[in-house]
Amino acid sequence: MHGSRKSLLLKEKFMAEIARDPAFHLADIYDLSKDEIRERTMEKFASLVHYVTSEPLDVFNYRMQLISTVDPGFWTRFGVHFGLFLGAIRSGASPAQFNYWIDKGVIGLNGVIGCFGMTELAHGSNVAGVETTATFDEQTDEFVIHTPHLGATKWWIGGAASTATHCAVFAQLIVKGKKCGVKTFIVQLRDVQTxxxxxxxNIGDIGKKMGRDGIDNGYIQFTYVRVPRAHMLMKHTQVSREGIVTDPPLAQLTYGALLSGRIAMVADSSNTAKKALTIALRYAAVRRQFAAGKNQPLMAQAIAIGFTSLILTKMYNELTEAMEVLEPGDPNLKEVLEKLKETHSTSAGLKSGRALVGNWADAQKGKPLAPGVAYMSDKANLTARSDGKLDLADIDRAWACVAANVVKKAASDFASHAAKGVNKAEAMEMCSQSRFIAAKLHTIGYMFRMFRQACNEQEEGPEKQVLTDICRLYGLWQIEEQGASFLKYGYFTGEQMDKVQSEVDALCLGLRKVVIPVVDAFAISDHIINSPLGRYDGDVYTAYFNHVRAANPPTKQHPYFDRLIKPLLERKPLEEEDVDAAMGFSEELAEMEKERKASKA
Amino acid sequence: MHGSRKSLLLKEKFMAEIARDPAFHLADIYDLSKDEIRERTMEKFASLVHYVTSEPLDVFNYRMQLISTVDPGFWTRFGVHFGLFLGAIRSGASPAQFNYWIDKGVIGLNGVIGCFGMTELAHGSNVAGVETTATFDEQTDEFVIHTPHLGATKWWIGGAASTATHCAVFAQLIVKGKKCGVKTFIVQLRDVQTxxxxxxxNIGDIGKKMGRDGIDNGYIQFTYVRVPRAHMLMKHTQVSREGIVTDPPLAQLTYGALLSGRIAMVADSSNTAKKALTIALRYAAVRRQFAAGKNQPLMAQAIAIGFTSLILTKMYNELTEAMEVLEPGDPNLKEVLEKLKETHSTSAGLKSGRALVGNWADAQKGKPLAPGVAYMSDKANLTARSDGKLDLADIDRAWACVAANVVKKAASDFASHAAKGVNKAEAMEMCSQSRFIAAKLHTIGYMFRMFRQACNEQEEGPEKQVLTDICRLYGLWQIEEQGASFLKYGYFTGEQMDKVQSEVDALCLGLRKVVIPVVDAFAISDHIINSPLGRYDGDVYTAYFNHVRAANPPTKQHPYFDRLIKPLLERKPLEEEDVDAAMGFSEELAEMEKERKASKA
Structure with missing residues (x-):
C-alpha cells in the first residue's frame, strides 16, 4: 500500500521528524482561535522550507502527502505557494522568465511568497469568465491590472490576507482595445522589507473557512496597477513590444497548474480516509454498543483509492517529464497529448463524463483508446452475463459491462439531443444526468481494476489473500450500492444480486478479525492520528479522559453566573395582578358614567 | 406547508420578536469563541423563559421549532432542560413527585436548571448497560449514587459543565444487593445560591462540540452521593421504605423522555433543509457558473419531510393526551399501546427495521395493522406492475410493491437465521443489511404517501398543481435513487426506468421557474437565513462583500510579520561550505599519516 519498502521507511522517517517539531504540536489544534492557528501555520513554513530546497521533488511531494493528513490547512497554504504559484510559473513562464523568478528566490521563499489569483467574487472557477483586466500600454511597455467592478474582486485568495508578497493574477488580456483571452501576470502585492x-x-481578510482556518484567505482589488510587460507569463502566448499577440499552437498544454492539485487530491482522499478509518476501526474494536459496526467496505474503498493514487502519481510524473522536454514539432507530441488527456480525464473522476462521450465516439470509429477506457472497444462487454462465481474476474467483467452500457447511454442521449439542432454545449447539459451516472460507474470500475492489478502484483502469501478478499469486498459492495445498473443491463439476475448481498455480509464478517492488522499497515503514527480514540495501544478511555481534562482546565471564577444564572434562579414567579381591582378602575368608570348621566339630565 | 394560515401568522410573529432581540443577534455568530457563544446561549434563556411560562405547550413547541433553525446550540441546551429533564419528570414521576418539582420551579427555571445524565463514557446510548449505581440504604432511607470506575463517568452531559443545578441521573438500581434495572434519580449538582x-x-468541562459549541457539555462523577428515596422517579417502578421493589405492569410506557426529541428532529430536518435550500436556490438564481444546478429534488425532499412532520406531531400530541389520562386497567390501553408503537416506529425511520419484521409476522397472521404499515396486508402489492403512467397513483403502488417485498425479504432472512438455532437478537443482527434496506424503502414510501395526502387535501388551483409536480418529483427521484429494488422486484422494466429518469429531468426543468416562489413560501426571514447569499432581494455580492469587510476589520499591526515572515524573506540562501577545504582536513590527515610512518620507521 506504500508503493515500496523504501517509501514506507521514508514515511516513518518523516513521521519521526515532525513528531518532535514544536510547530507540529497537535494536541491543542482544535481549540486554537483563527488568529492562533494562522500564526501556527506560518511557524511551519520555517520548519519545512529546508526540505523543499534540499530534497528531490518526488521525495518532497511524498513528504507533503503526509503533511496533508497532519494539517490540511498548512498543506493548502504551502501548496498555494509551491503547487499553484510556482506551478503557474513552471507551466507558463518562458525559460528566461523562469530563471528570473528562480533567481529571485521563489523556491526557498527568499524574497517571494506567492499566492494564486484566479477566483473572483462573482465567478468562482469559471476561468474563461474572469473580469479582471490586463490592458497593454504600448507607450510605457506595461500592463495595467485593474478590477473593473465589485464582482471582479479576487476572492478566496489563500495567503493574500497577510502572508503573500506576490500573486499570479488571472486576467483578461486587452491589447489595442481587443480582448485576447485570460492570461497569467505576476503582480507584487507588498513591499518585501516593510x-x-x-x-x-487593496487587500482585505475574508475570515474563517471551515477546516481551513489556518489559511489567511483574502480578497484583492487592483486599481490601475502597472507591471512590466515581462511580468506576463509568455511560454504559450506572447505579446511583443509593438503589441503583436502570438497564440500558442497547442492550447491544450496551457492549463497545467491545476492538474498537480487534482492528482494530489486522489492521494489525499485515500490518506485522510485511512486516518479516519484507523480511528473508527480501532475504537470499534474496543467499544461494543448495540451491534458490531460495518466499516470494512469503507476500508476497502480507502485502499482502492490508495492504489489508484499510486498509479496516477506515476502517470503524472511521466507526463511532466515528457512535457518538459517537448519542443515545437516534436514527433512525440501526439503521444504526450494522449497521455495528458488520459491523466486529465482519469484524475477528474466524476467530472469526466464529457471525455467519456468523446471516447465512445472514438471507439465507434475504431480509433485506439487509452488503457483506462479500452473496455469501450469490445462490443461483447455490452451483453456480458455473470458466470455466478463472483470472483475477481467475474466482478471485473461486471464493471466493464455496466460502464460500457452507461457510457453508451450517455453518448446516445447526447446524440439525440444534438440531432434536435441544439448546440454541443446545450446537448451536453441536457444529458448531464446520464453523463453523471456514466462518470460514476466508470470511475468505480477504474478503481476496482487498479485494486485488482495491485493484488495480482502482490507476492503469494497470507497478505495477498487478505488483499484479494478486500478487493472482492470493494467490487461487490459497490455492485450492491449501484445495483440498478447491473439489473437494468442484465449482468446479474435478481437472485444473483441477493447472492452479492450475502457475499458482502460474509466478507465483512470474515475480514473482522484482520481489520486491526490492516489499519496498522496504514502506518499512521499516534501523533498524526491525534485522537485518543484511535490509539495504537487501545487504552482509549483513560487517554480520552486525560486529554479532555488537560484541554479544559477549571476556571477560578464562573464567567457569567452573577450576570445571567443567578437572576434566573432567584427570579420571583410572575403573579398576575388584577389591575382593574387594584386601580378601582370599573368603579371609577361607573362613577364617571353616573356623573355624565347626571349632567345630561 | 405551515399546517394552517394561523400557524404561518404565528411563525411570522415569532420571527418579528426575535429579529429585534439583542440575544438573537446573528451576524457575528460564526466568529464567536466557544466561551462567548456559551455566554450568548445563556442570554437567550432569559428572553425565552417568559414564553414557556405563559404560552400553551403546542404554541411554545412551535416557537421552539423555529428557534432550532436560528440557533441549534441554544435549542439543544434549552431542550435539555425542557425536553429531557422536565420530560423525564413528566414521564417518570408519580403525581406527588411531579407536583413537588413543579412547585420547586422547574417550569420557570426558578431554582432548578436541569440536565440529563444518561450517556456514560464507555456506554453511549446503551441505556440498559449504564454502570452508575444507585444503592438503596435501608437504614437511612436514601439512595447512594456512585460512579464505580472511569468508564461509568457521565459523559457529554449538556448543561453540566457550568449551568445546571440538578440532573436526571440514569443509574442501576441496587436493592438488598440485587440489581433491579436502570431507573432515573434526581440529583442536585450545585448549591443554588453559591x-x-x-x-x-465532581464535574469537568468537555469543551467544543462541532455545531453545538453553545452548549456547556460536561462530565459528572458521583462519589457516594446520597439522595432521599423520594428522588427516584416512581411512576412506574416503586421502592418501598422496606426495600420492596414493585415493577410496572407495562414496561413499554416507561421510555417517554426521548420520544419527543425524535418527533422534534423530523420537523428540524425539514426546517433546517428549507433554510439551506432557501440560500442555495436563491443564490443559484443569481449565479450562473458552468451549468444550471439541480437542487429541485432536495427541495421536494424537504417538503416531503415537512408534511410528514406535521402529521407525526399531530400523532404525538394525541398520544401524549391519551397517555396522560390512562389509568391501570383502562379499556383504551390496547389502542394507546398500538399508537405508541406506531409513533415510535414511524419516528425512528431507519431504526424501524425490527418493528417492520414484527409487522410482517402480524400481517401473515391476519392481524390488523396500523395505517402506516397497512400495505403489508395486501398480498397483491408483492407482484404489482406499473401501468406506465408514472402519475401519483402509479408511484404510490410502486412504493407499496417494493416496500412489501423488501420487508418480506428481511422477515424471511430473519426466519432462516432463527431456524438455524441462533437466538432472536443474533438472528436480527445477521439480517441487519436486509432490515436496513427495508427500513429505508419503507420510510421513503411513507413520506411519499404523507406528501400525496397533503396534495389531495389542497384546494384546487395553481398551487395544487405545483405541489403535485413536486410530489411526483420526490417519488420519481427516489425511485431513480433506489432503482435496484424496483427492477429486482419487477415493478418497473429497464425501459420504464429510463422513462423515470427523463421524467425527473423534465420535472426539474419545469419546476425551475417556480423554485423561487416555492422557497419564498418556506417563509424564513432574512434575519434567520443569516446569509448574504440567501437574501430575499437577491443583491448578494454587495451584501456579502460588506458583511465580510465588517466582520474582519483591518488590524493596526501585523501580528507576526517581524517574528515569522521577515526572517523567511530575508534569509540568505544556504551555501554549502567545503568543510574539508575550510578545515584543511585532508591535508591534516595526510600530515598525521606521514608522521606516523616516520615514527614507525
Missing amino acids: FQLKPGV | FQLKPGV
Whole structure:
C-alpha cells in the first residue's frame, strides 16, 4: 500500500521528524482561535522550507502527502505557494522568465511568497469568465491590472490576507482595445522589507473557512496597477513590444497548474480516509454498543483509492517529464497529448463524463483508446452475463459491462439531443444526468481494476489473500450500492444480486478479525492520528479522559453566573395582578358614567 | 406547508420578536469563541423563559421549532432542560413527585436548571448497560449514587459543565444487593445560591462540540452521593421504605423522555433543509457558473419531510393526551399501546427495521395493522406492475410493491437465521443489511404517501398543481435513487426506468421557474437565513462583500510579520561550505599519516 519498502521507511522517517517539531504540536489544534492557528501555520513554513530546497521533488511531494493528513490547512497554504504559484510559473513562464523568478528566490521563499489569483467574487472557477483586466500600454511597455467592478474582486485568495508578497493574477488580456483571452501576470502585492501594500493594491481578510482556518484567505482589488510587460507569463502566448499577440499552437498544454492539485487530491482522499478509518476501526474494536459496526467496505474503498493514487502519481510524473522536454514539432507530441488527456480525464473522476462521450465516439470509429477506457472497444462487454462465481474476474467483467452500457447511454442521449439542432454545449447539459451516472460507474470500475492489478502484483502469501478478499469486498459492495445498473443491463439476475448481498455480509464478517492488522499497515503514527480514540495501544478511555481534562482546565471564577444564572434562579414567579381591582378602575368608570348621566339630565 | 394560515401568522410573529432581540443577534455568530457563544446561549434563556411560562405547550413547541433553525446550540441546551429533564419528570414521576418539582420551579427555571445524565463514557446510548449505581440504604432511607470506575463517568452531559443545578441521573438500581434495572434519580449538582458543587459531585468541562459549541457539555462523577428515596422517579417502578421493589405492569410506557426529541428532529430536518435550500436556490438564481444546478429534488425532499412532520406531531400530541389520562386497567390501553408503537416506529425511520419484521409476522397472521404499515396486508402489492403512467397513483403502488417485498425479504432472512438455532437478537443482527434496506424503502414510501395526502387535501388551483409536480418529483427521484429494488422486484422494466429518469429531468426543468416562489413560501426571514447569499432581494455580492469587510476589520499591526515572515524573506540562501577545504582536513590527515610512518620507521 506504500508503493515500496523504501517509501514506507521514508514515511516513518518523516513521521519521526515532525513528531518532535514544536510547530507540529497537535494536541491543542482544535481549540486554537483563527488568529492562533494562522500564526501556527506560518511557524511551519520555517520548519519545512529546508526540505523543499534540499530534497528531490518526488521525495518532497511524498513528504507533503503526509503533511496533508497532519494539517490540511498548512498543506493548502504551502501548496498555494509551491503547487499553484510556482506551478503557474513552471507551466507558463518562458525559460528566461523562469530563471528570473528562480533567481529571485521563489523556491526557498527568499524574497517571494506567492499566492494564486484566479477566483473572483462573482465567478468562482469559471476561468474563461474572469473580469479582471490586463490592458497593454504600448507607450510605457506595461500592463495595467485593474478590477473593473465589485464582482471582479479576487476572492478566496489563500495567503493574500497577510502572508503573500506576490500573486499570479488571472486576467483578461486587452491589447489595442481587443480582448485576447485570460492570461497569467505576476503582480507584487507588498513591499518585501516593510510589508506595506503596493500602490493600487487593496487587500482585505475574508475570515474563517471551515477546516481551513489556518489559511489567511483574502480578497484583492487592483486599481490601475502597472507591471512590466515581462511580468506576463509568455511560454504559450506572447505579446511583443509593438503589441503583436502570438497564440500558442497547442492550447491544450496551457492549463497545467491545476492538474498537480487534482492528482494530489486522489492521494489525499485515500490518506485522510485511512486516518479516519484507523480511528473508527480501532475504537470499534474496543467499544461494543448495540451491534458490531460495518466499516470494512469503507476500508476497502480507502485502499482502492490508495492504489489508484499510486498509479496516477506515476502517470503524472511521466507526463511532466515528457512535457518538459517537448519542443515545437516534436514527433512525440501526439503521444504526450494522449497521455495528458488520459491523466486529465482519469484524475477528474466524476467530472469526466464529457471525455467519456468523446471516447465512445472514438471507439465507434475504431480509433485506439487509452488503457483506462479500452473496455469501450469490445462490443461483447455490452451483453456480458455473470458466470455466478463472483470472483475477481467475474466482478471485473461486471464493471466493464455496466460502464460500457452507461457510457453508451450517455453518448446516445447526447446524440439525440444534438440531432434536435441544439448546440454541443446545450446537448451536453441536457444529458448531464446520464453523463453523471456514466462518470460514476466508470470511475468505480477504474478503481476496482487498479485494486485488482495491485493484488495480482502482490507476492503469494497470507497478505495477498487478505488483499484479494478486500478487493472482492470493494467490487461487490459497490455492485450492491449501484445495483440498478447491473439489473437494468442484465449482468446479474435478481437472485444473483441477493447472492452479492450475502457475499458482502460474509466478507465483512470474515475480514473482522484482520481489520486491526490492516489499519496498522496504514502506518499512521499516534501523533498524526491525534485522537485518543484511535490509539495504537487501545487504552482509549483513560487517554480520552486525560486529554479532555488537560484541554479544559477549571476556571477560578464562573464567567457569567452573577450576570445571567443567578437572576434566573432567584427570579420571583410572575403573579398576575388584577389591575382593574387594584386601580378601582370599573368603579371609577361607573362613577364617571353616573356623573355624565347626571349632567345630561 | 405551515399546517394552517394561523400557524404561518404565528411563525411570522415569532420571527418579528426575535429579529429585534439583542440575544438573537446573528451576524457575528460564526466568529464567536466557544466561551462567548456559551455566554450568548445563556442570554437567550432569559428572553425565552417568559414564553414557556405563559404560552400553551403546542404554541411554545412551535416557537421552539423555529428557534432550532436560528440557533441549534441554544435549542439543544434549552431542550435539555425542557425536553429531557422536565420530560423525564413528566414521564417518570408519580403525581406527588411531579407536583413537588413543579412547585420547586422547574417550569420557570426558578431554582432548578436541569440536565440529563444518561450517556456514560464507555456506554453511549446503551441505556440498559449504564454502570452508575444507585444503592438503596435501608437504614437511612436514601439512595447512594456512585460512579464505580472511569468508564461509568457521565459523559457529554449538556448543561453540566457550568449551568445546571440538578440532573436526571440514569443509574442501576441496587436493592438488598440485587440489581433491579436502570431507573432515573434526581440529583442536585450545585448549591443554588453559591453555585458551588455539592459534596461528592465532581464535574469537568468537555469543551467544543462541532455545531453545538453553545452548549456547556460536561462530565459528572458521583462519589457516594446520597439522595432521599423520594428522588427516584416512581411512576412506574416503586421502592418501598422496606426495600420492596414493585415493577410496572407495562414496561413499554416507561421510555417517554426521548420520544419527543425524535418527533422534534423530523420537523428540524425539514426546517433546517428549507433554510439551506432557501440560500442555495436563491443564490443559484443569481449565479450562473458552468451549468444550471439541480437542487429541485432536495427541495421536494424537504417538503416531503415537512408534511410528514406535521402529521407525526399531530400523532404525538394525541398520544401524549391519551397517555396522560390512562389509568391501570383502562379499556383504551390496547389502542394507546398500538399508537405508541406506531409513533415510535414511524419516528425512528431507519431504526424501524425490527418493528417492520414484527409487522410482517402480524400481517401473515391476519392481524390488523396500523395505517402506516397497512400495505403489508395486501398480498397483491408483492407482484404489482406499473401501468406506465408514472402519475401519483402509479408511484404510490410502486412504493407499496417494493416496500412489501423488501420487508418480506428481511422477515424471511430473519426466519432462516432463527431456524438455524441462533437466538432472536443474533438472528436480527445477521439480517441487519436486509432490515436496513427495508427500513429505508419503507420510510421513503411513507413520506411519499404523507406528501400525496397533503396534495389531495389542497384546494384546487395553481398551487395544487405545483405541489403535485413536486410530489411526483420526490417519488420519481427516489425511485431513480433506489432503482435496484424496483427492477429486482419487477415493478418497473429497464425501459420504464429510463422513462423515470427523463421524467425527473423534465420535472426539474419545469419546476425551475417556480423554485423561487416555492422557497419564498418556506417563509424564513432574512434575519434567520443569516446569509448574504440567501437574501430575499437577491443583491448578494454587495451584501456579502460588506458583511465580510465588517466582520474582519483591518488590524493596526501585523501580528507576526517581524517574528515569522521577515526572517523567511530575508534569509540568505544556504551555501554549502567545503568543510574539508575550510578545515584543511585532508591535508591534516595526510600530515598525521606521514608522521606516523616516520615514527614507525
